[in-house]
Amino acid sequence: MSEVPQKQAPATEVSFRERVEFVLVWLSVHLLRVLPRKLARAVGSGIGFVAFCSLGRLRGVGVRNLRLAFPEMPEVERERILRSVYRNLGTLLAEFCLMPGYSPEVASRFIRYEGLENYLAARERGEGVLVLTGHLGAWELSSFYHSLMGMPMGMVIRRLDNPLVDAFVNEIRCRHGNRVIHKDDFARGLIASMRAGETVGILMDTNMTPPQGVFVPFFGVQACTASGMARIALKTGAAVVPGFLLWEESEEQYVLRFGSELEVVASGDAERDAVANTAAFTAAIEGMIRQYPEQWLWMHRRWKTRPPGEEGIY
Numbered sequence: 001m002s003e004v005p006q007k008q009a010p011a012t013e014v015s016f017r018e019r020v021e022f023v024l025v026w027l028s029v030h031l032l033r034v035l036p037r038k039l040a041r042a043v044g045s046g047i048g049f050v051a052f053c054s055l056g057r058l059r060g061v062g063v064r065n066l067r068l069a070f071p072e073m074p075e076v077e078r079e080r081i082l083r084s085v086y087r088n089l090g091t092l093l094a095e096f097c098l099m100p101g102y103s104p105e106v107a108s109r110f111i112r113y114e115g116l117e118n119y120l121a122a123r124e125r126g127e128g129v130l131v132l133t134g135h136l137g138a139w140e141l142s143s144f145y146h147s148l149m150g151m152p153m154g155m156v157i158r159r160l161d162n163p164l165v166d167a168f169v170n171e172i173r174c175r176h177g178n179r180v181i182h183k184d185d186f187a188r189g190l191i192a193s194m195r196a197g198e199t200v201g202i203l204m205d206t207n208m209t210p211p212q213g214v215f216v217p218f219f220g221v222q223a224c225t226a227s228g229m230a231r232i233a234l235k236t237g238a239a240v241v242p243g244f245l246l247w248e249e250s251e252e253q254y255v256l257r258f259g260s261e262l263e264v265v266a267s268g269d270a271e272r273d274a275v276a277n278t279a280a281f282t283a284a285i286e287g288m289i290r291q292y293p294e295q296w297l298w299m300h301r302r303w304k305t306r307p308p309g310e311e312g313i314y
Contacts, residue, residue, distance in 0.1 A: 014164060022164035029168075032097035037110075040094040048090025052083055062298040064314060069219035070293075084294035088137075088247065095141045100172055104148050111145050111245070115258040119151075119199075122239035122261050128194030130229055131243040132262070134205030134285045135297035138254055142245035143178055143201050145256060152177030154193050154200035156186060186228055194236035201243065202229050205285050205297075207304045215307055216279035218286055224305035230277035233264045240264060242284050246292050259284070 032040045052059060059082065066078040122129045131153065133139060143155055155173065159182055160166035170180050181189035181200065193200050204226055207213075213224035233240050242259035262284060265276045289296045303313045 018162045018164055021162050022168065025165050026168065029097045032094055033101065037094075037098055040098055041091045044090035044092070044094030045087045046090065047093060048086040048088070049083075051090070052086035058299040061301055061314065065298045065300075065302060066293075068221055068303065068313065081293050082298060085296065085298055088295050089297075091247075092138050092140060095138055096172070099141065099144050100175065102144075102148060104150075107145055107148055110253040111141075112253060112255055113258070114255050115260075116256075118260050119241055119243065119258040122241045123197075123199065125239055126197045128197055128236060128238035129199040130190075130194070130233055130238050130240045131199060131201040131258075132204060132229065132240055132281050132284060133201050133243050134203050134289075135300065136205070136285070136288060136292065137244050137246040137295045139203065139245065140173070141254065142243065142256060144173060144176070145245065145254075147176035147178045151199070152179070154179050154181050154189070154198060156181045156183060156190070156200060156202045158183050187232070190228070190232045191236060194232060194238040202226075204229055204281060205302070206300060207302050209305050213305065214275050214278055216275065216282050218282050218302065221303055222307055222310075223282070223303050225278050225282050227274045227278045229281060230264070230274045231270075233277065234266055234270065234273055240281065242288070244288055246288075246295060 032043060035043065062082045062085065063078060066073070066081060070078065119129065119131075133142065143153055146153055155178060157180055160169065174180060181193070190200055206226070208224045208226045210224065212226060212228065214227045215222045216225050217223070218225070229240065232238065240262045242262065243256070245254050245256045247253075248255050262280060265273050265280070267273055301314050306312055
């Protein structure tokens with residue numbers, strides 16, 4: 001695959017605190033890594049339970065979001081969902097620590113594809129593939145497994161504040177050919193990738209601010225949403241394919257599910273099309289969250305940015 005030029009972060013001196021943080025992260029990852037997978041997931045689930053009990057502020061954001069998204073849902077059901085979210089995050093932490101030891105044979109024992117033909121057909125067009133995804137299910141494991149199966153991809157991510165931890169995490173993400181496109185190099189990196197016929201995954205379910213974000217409905221409430229994917233798809237003709245790695249309790253395994261390619265509206269009015277396509281992409285994410293509410297990151301302040309004149313939600 002052709003290499004995407006990336007802007008290098010300016011060199012900064014690493015502080016003592018950042019070195020200590022890195023050592024703690026390194027030790028935690030390697031301690032979980034040596035455990036059998038079942039035990040590591042159980043430990044991760046326990047970490048999630050502790051986080052649920054101790055991080056009251058984040059739990060409050062989750063409760064507020066669930067009330068906003070599901071106003072008719074009983075309170076006890078909202079709490080059940082939130083507990084499950086923390087457990088899911090804990091098991092995702094365990095999977096991330098274990099990822100370096102996974103081979104295609106090992107990972108395929110608990111991960112299977114569904115709708116892979118949708119992705120392959122989009123890739124065959126040769127104009128690049130934008131994988132529409134979000135903080136739903138096991139998003140870190142998703143791109144890693146895809147690369148493990150011989151289909152590496154780019155990932156648009158934000159740099160972690162600690163440069164040592166950032167480099168450590170990215171080394172795990174990218175050891176089978178994946179590559180990182182940082183948000184500060186978003187447009188240039190994406191356009192180059194699409195022109196090379198490559199694949200890039202974008203987590204498109206976080207709060208944004210104008211002008212990068214536009215307001216579209218999300219669970220019936222206006223949410224400021226990144227319009228970059230829609231603009232790049234319009235500019236390059238890239239295919240947009242939903243892709244999510246979701247835990248199926250009945251099967252006790254993950255399913256990497258690729259949906260049908262989404263239609264990209266191109267009326268000639270660039271701004272109107274960007275909003276319309278962003279709304280359609282957001283609706284696709286919402287549809288998956290409604291099916292798997294226990295696996296979405298409800299603790300994120302998704303509706304923080306409000307339209308002019310509207311009161312804050314949090």
